[in-house]
Amino acid sequence: MxxxxxxxxxxxxxxxxxxxxxxxxxxxxxxxxxxxxxxxxxxxxxxxxxxxxxxxxxxxxxxxDGKDGLLDAVAEHLLGGVFIPPATGDLRIDLPAIADAFRDRALLHPEAAPLVLTRQLASIEGLAPVEALLGALRSAGCPTEESVQLMRILVASLIGTLLREAQAGPTLGISDTGGIAARQKTLEDSGLPHVIEAAPHLARFDRDAEYEYAVQAATALVLDRIRASHGG
The missing domain is CATH 1.10.10.60 (Homeodomain-like)
Structure with missing residues (x-):
């Protein structure tokens, strides 16, 4: 017993x-x-x-594998759901479309956005947006090295914009009239002439408008660089 x-x-x-x-x-x-x-x-x-x-x-x-494994798993899960639309062959359409798809998943869980935007992943999920951008640039006739450089410009612009959208926006009072007014007064009290002049614009943050502007500006820069390097 x-x-x-x-x-x-x-x-x-x-x-x-x-x-x-x-x-x-x-x-x-x-x-x-x-x-x-x-x-x-x-x-x-x-x-x-x-x-x-x-x-x-x-x-x-x-x-x-520990905490880092948890964070990588979350980032890979979110990136794994990125739906890259079929390429059209027109960078003016394809680059913003890839950015939009990435944004949708990166901001699905705003608090987790920094993981998606800043962790360097070697998985297929982590590299899928990079593959899509490189594919679009190579299809446009960019040499491999130039494609990498242009891709990095696009990614840097996109990540900076999305980090601001995910983290800094509420601080600046996206839709809070009182917060906008308080921020504008702080800027106007700075004594810096150009900051004072721009205070009404600096105090406001329209996430969609700023995202669209950033993507369009980055796309235009890439197209300008391609035209310049190809002699026209």
Whole structure:
């Protein structure tokens, strides 16, 4: 009886924690996004995600490699849902279309946007937007090296715009009349002539208008560079 009881106890000790057998990478990603949506990226830890799932934090290591693995998994999940529209062969259409598709997924979970925009991923999901941009540029006749340089210009402009949209916008009072007025007064009190002159515009932030302007400006720059390098 004693041996049987001891054996049963040993079996119980060897069982995975409650809920661990139902764990999957998808479930972990969903739980991580829940943590991010509630507390931001800084709230993510193996313990905080395990708490959402109701499991021991150690059980997560069977699916992800620590906190960095959690963050990479979220970024890959969001990028994996980017739908790149078929290329038309016209960069004036294709480049903004790729940017729009990337923006839609990057801002699907605003608190997670920095992961999508700043983490360097080697996965197919992480490289898909890069492949789309390079493909569009190569199809337009750009040499490989020039395509990389132009792609980096586009990506830098897009990431900067989307980071501002995701993080800085509310600080500037996107739709808060009181916030806009307060920001404008601060700028006007700066004593800097050009800042004072531009204060009404600096104080406002129309996310859609600024995004469209940034994409159009970056696209125009790329087209100008291509024309210049091709002698016309």
């Amino acid at each position: 004693t041996r049987s009881a001891d054996a049963n106890a040993g079996a119980r000790r060897g069982r995975p924690p409650k809920g661990a057998s139902q764990l999957s990478r998808d479930a972990i990603v969903d739980a991580t996004l829940e943590v991010i949506d509630t507390g931001g990226v800084t709230a993510v830890s193996m313990r905080s995600v395990a708490r959402v799932l109701g499991v021991d934090a150690k059980s997560l290591y069977n699916h992800v």
